[in-house]
Amino acid sequence: ETMARKFFVGGNWKMNGDFASVDGIVAFLNQSADNSNVDVVVAPPAPYLAYAKANLKAGVLVAAQNCYKTAKGAFTGEISPAMIKDLGLEWVILGHSERRHVFGESDALIAEKTVHALESGIKVIFCIGEKLEEREAGHTKDVNFRQLQAIVDKGVSWENIVIAYEPVWAIGTGKTASPEQAQEVHEWVRAFLKEKVSPAVADATRIIYGGSVTADNAAELGKKPDIDGFLVGGASLKPDFVKIINARS
Numbered sequence: 001e002t003m004a005r006k007f008f009v010g011g012n013w014k015m016n017g018d019f020a021s022v023d024g025i026v027a028f029l030n031q032s033a034d035n036s037n038v039d040v041v042v043a044p045p046a047p048y049l050a051y052a053k054a055n056l057k058a059g060v061l062v063a064a065q066n067c068y069k070t071a072k073g074a075f076t077g078e079i080s081p082a083m084i085k086d087l088g089l090e091w092v093i094l095g096h097s098e099r100r101h102v103f104g105e106s107d108a109l110i111a112e113k114t115v116h117a118l119e120s121g122i123k124v125i126f127c128i129g130e131k132l133e134e135r136e137a138g139h140t141k142d143v144n145f146r147q148l149q150a151i152v153d154k155g156v157s158w159e160n161i162v163i164a165y166e167p168v169w170a171i172g173t174g175k176t177a178s179p180e181q182a183q184e185v186h187e188w189v190r191a192f193l194k195e196k197v198s199p200a201v202a203d204a205t206r207i208i209y210g211g212s213v214t215a216d217n218a219a220e221l222g223k224k225p226d227i228d229g230f231l232v233g234g235a236s237l238k239p240d241f242v243k244i245i246n247a248r249s
């Protein structure tokens with residue numbers, strides 16, 4: 001049986017923003033009608049997490065874009081799940097392709113971060129995705145499965161994990177995966193969960209798509225049975241993000 005999975009739309013602001021632009025995003029989000037069918041989570045840069053949380057309406061949650069794997073210590077420049085919790089936040093994005101390919105985070109480090117975040121009571125948007133050359137070499141399935149296996153091996157509990165499939169070749173490029181391309185990988189991921197974890201976890205886990213999602217393509221993508229929402233970069237900084245939040249309704 002396929003249980004209804006609540007739609008999930010994340011907005012990843014990346015390293016963008018200042019108080020004026022945060023005020024602008026907060027304004028269009030606060031003016032948007034609440035949609036009880038969608039979980040909405042926006043991820044400001046760390047300096048604006050508390051400010052965004054303090055100013056956003058209750059219907060919009062705030063996530064950190066990354067964190068380290070321990071609660072505190074001599075890790076200059078890092079933030080911890082304990083601090084995310086201290087801010088009253090409940091989500092963190094981990095394993096984003098920019099953390100993997102720009103900052104060199106390994107599957108193992110991302111898995112340690114995921115375990116620690118979950119143990120700290122923080123929910124995780126766990127990002128996976130293949131590079132163009134990996135797709136062209138026919139390695140899409142094994143790259144995404146390898147990235148997921150890193151947390152399967154840790155025996156994580158899945159109720160507080162959302163998986164974000166973000167093909168690297170679609171991020172920031174305007175080359176959105178077609179609904180068929182995205183659905184194919186989401187189906188593979190769900191089958192992977194069914195085999196490696198359980199049918200119940202496979203059914204319940206939201207698998208969201210990211211990579212050049214816009215107000216124009218969100219509805220078509222959202223019609224696919226295994227696409228449970230989006231992780232939106234550039235388009236989440238503008239008012240059209242509200243149309244993406246409501247793409248399925």
Ligand SMILES: O=C(COP(=O)(O)O)NO
Pocket residue numbers: 012096166170171172173174210211212213231232233234235
């Ligand atoms: O990285 C992304 C997607 O970014 P874009 O929507 O700008 O392609 N989400 O985390």
